[in-house]
Amino acid sequence: MSRGTRTATATRSALAYTVIGADGYPAFKSYTNPVRNNTDHETFAAYLRTHQTLTPAPLTRVSQKAGPLAS
Numbered sequence: 001m002s003r004g005t006r007t008a009t010a011t012r013s014a015l016a017y018t019v020i021g022a023d024g025y026p027a028f029k030s031y032t033n034p035v036r037n038n039t040d041h042e043t044f045a046a047y048l049r050t051h052q053t054l055t056p057a058p059l060t061r062v063s064q065k066a067g068p069l070a071s
Contacts, residue, residue: 048054
């Protein structure tokens, strides 16, 4: 990236705090003209409208096996 050149940068929502400088690093400090994309939000909302009853996965879906990390 260089000054005076428009550069498109895409981030996932988990990394968006980096773009706004909330992580304390100045890499994107001069970032201008943000573009928001609601695709993930709209897709999730559409899923919820279609599947109005959500059933969580059973708590037993993950189990601990014997080994060095077992308590």
